[in-house]
Amino acid sequence: MTEICASHSPSVLYSIKHVCLPWQESLNYNVRSKLARLVETNQPKLKSWPNWSVTSVSRHFESTARNAEIYLERCKEGAKARDGYKKLHDEHVAKFYLYNYLHGRTFLDSPQSLWSELQRLLVSPPSPPSECFESDWFAICYASFVRAEMRGLEVMDS
Numbered sequence: 001m002t003e004i005c006a007s008h009s010p011s012v013l014y015s016i017k018h019v020c021l022p023w024q025e026s027l028n029y030n031v032r033s034k035l036a037r038l039v040e041t042n043q044p045k046l047k048s049w050p051n052w053s054v055t056s057v058s059r060h061f062e063s064t065a066r067n068a069e070i071y072l073e074r075c076k077e078g079a080k081a082r083d084g085y086k087k088l089h090d091e092h093v094a095k096f097y098l099y100n101y102l103h104g105r106t107f108l109d110s111p112q113s114l115w116s117e118l119q120r121l122l123v124s125p126p127s128p129p130s131e132c133f134e135s136d137w138f139a140i141c142y143a144s145f146v147r148a149e150m151r152g153l154e155v156m157d158s
Helices: 022-026 029-038 054-081 084-102 111-123 135-153
Strands: none
Touching: 054 084, 084 111, 084 135, 111 135
16 A cells, blocks of 8 residues: 655655555565665656657657567576576566556657656556566666656756
């Protein structure tokens, strides 16, 4: 169950310390604090996208998901022989889960609605799938990919 700290305004994203899904309770403190650092506290100014194309954005996400799935299969085979492939496997599982979810959705209509959905995914990520070797690493990678997409929509301070 989500526990919201009353001292924060509704527009503030809550850190992982204050939002804990059932599967996240099993993450160790170091992993939860790494995830908390990935959570932005205020909505930044978003870039202006005069030529925003829902189709192009969706295709990009679909292509990224497909590529992650291809690498995922290769890593799955490699993980049988070497431990180093296990983290790479979980990283590609996280990438596949995120980008497969994002393509073809109605929230791609605008950068603002996409940013809001990405913000929601940071706070309420999916449970690590059973095929993951390390659920902690999946959670960190998933949050990192979400934040990377969010940063791509934000105006950079100079």
